[in-house]
Amino acid sequence: MRGAINRLKYYGFAAMVLFSVLALPTAAGAATTSTTINSAISSVISVFTSNGTVTANVTPTGAGAQTIASDTITVSTNDTLGYTLQIADSDATTTMVSGANSLAASAGTQASPIAQVVNTWGYRVDGLGGFGAGPTSGQNSAAIGAIKFAGMPANSSPNTIKTTATTASNDTTTVWYGVAANTTQPTGTYSDTVTYTCTAN
């Protein structure tokens, strides 16, 4: 009889210990509070260029000489729809101007660019539109090559030079500028302003 009581005590104690252990997480859980952390990450977009001014000086020859120089545009955005990058002249006048003299924009377009002719300027982006793959390389007052350029569009009709569909981190686009001149082009410091426009999609 005593043995039975002892066994009962023992099993009772064991059951109590077991229950305590099992109940512990519940008791601990009951004492825990939860916190929800919210964080809204704002969308950002940035555009940078390697040059504020692209210099393409030309020492002309009778047959014509061509200088090609580049500008690199770097875009970053955390917008998941990506971005669109456009290029256009800053106004409706697409010639490079030096006082009363001007240098005409190339007659080519982004879809149908043409090899540069003397006394014109233009741009190209390797692999875009009808420009061809390239690679273009810079040159200084060398003979006019077969590489194709487009005229800069006016500010009211910009050309899209890149569209992406996801976030971008330091995504670069290289724009090449070509200026070709022969000795009939009056000397001077010719200039025009181009605007790169970048918006999220």
Add this chain to the structure above:
Amino acid sequence: MKSIIRNSVLILSVIVAACTGVVASATTTQAASGGLTISPTSVDVTVAPGGTYKGEMLVMNQGELDVAYSVYATPYSVTGEEYKPYFSPIKGATDITKWFTFDKSSNDSLKIGMQESIPYTITVPKDVGAGGYYATVFAETSDKGGAGVVTRKRVGMIVYLRVSGDVKESGSINSWNVDWMQQAPLRADVKVANTGSVHFKANVHVTVSDMFGSKKFSYERSPEILPQKLRDIPISWENGATYGLFKVSGEVTYLNKTEQLPTRYVFVANLPMRLLTVCALIAFVALIVFGSRRVAVRKK
């Protein structure tokens, strides 16, 4: 002896000059970058006729040069299904840029690493009809130069403005295209049409799974769909599988409803792998045919 020394000095000078030239070219660095960062990239606001909305756009200089810039608003519209942005006025369309006022519209020198908040107010005239109106607030650098091509940079925040009232909200899924045989990357596109008078967001969720049901790629975006426009939303599994049979499924949620996109099966392979697959299939079929014939002959 003198001539030997002179020659030695000359040779040494040439070597030094050559080495200096190499060092000079090696230390040539890229021009410091200049530009602007803005936040947010877009805002979606609702204003009643005669009401106002006050917001802020953050302009930051994260470049390597101090920058002068100006802030202004332009119209915003899109052309084509790919939504090519357009920032010039359109004849006959309401130009809402006059509704914008800026507390500060320029800065002569935003220092490197600095940022500036540009408060703006949109004041909607009382007589404006309900519907969607759109503009872009640009921050543009004021680069100046005397020679060559001067490049200005501008980044824009798109303003999706809903003038509240009796607006018509309607739209539909125009198409869901997934070619059954493709080369990597796997591409699909869904076109959503807005036939109403105000913009809405379309949440597009597409998943690509293998034939065992294991999810390999997930795409989720919520582009704005402008009124009376059709938007092509391209989906591309960049750096994804180059070979295999995949199941493409998804759904589009817009205007408080969800529409399932029909499940499509896509075989992804480049040309050599396609030929190899066809050859393997032919060999497999041939084996079965010859095998069954041999069994039939043995039975006879």
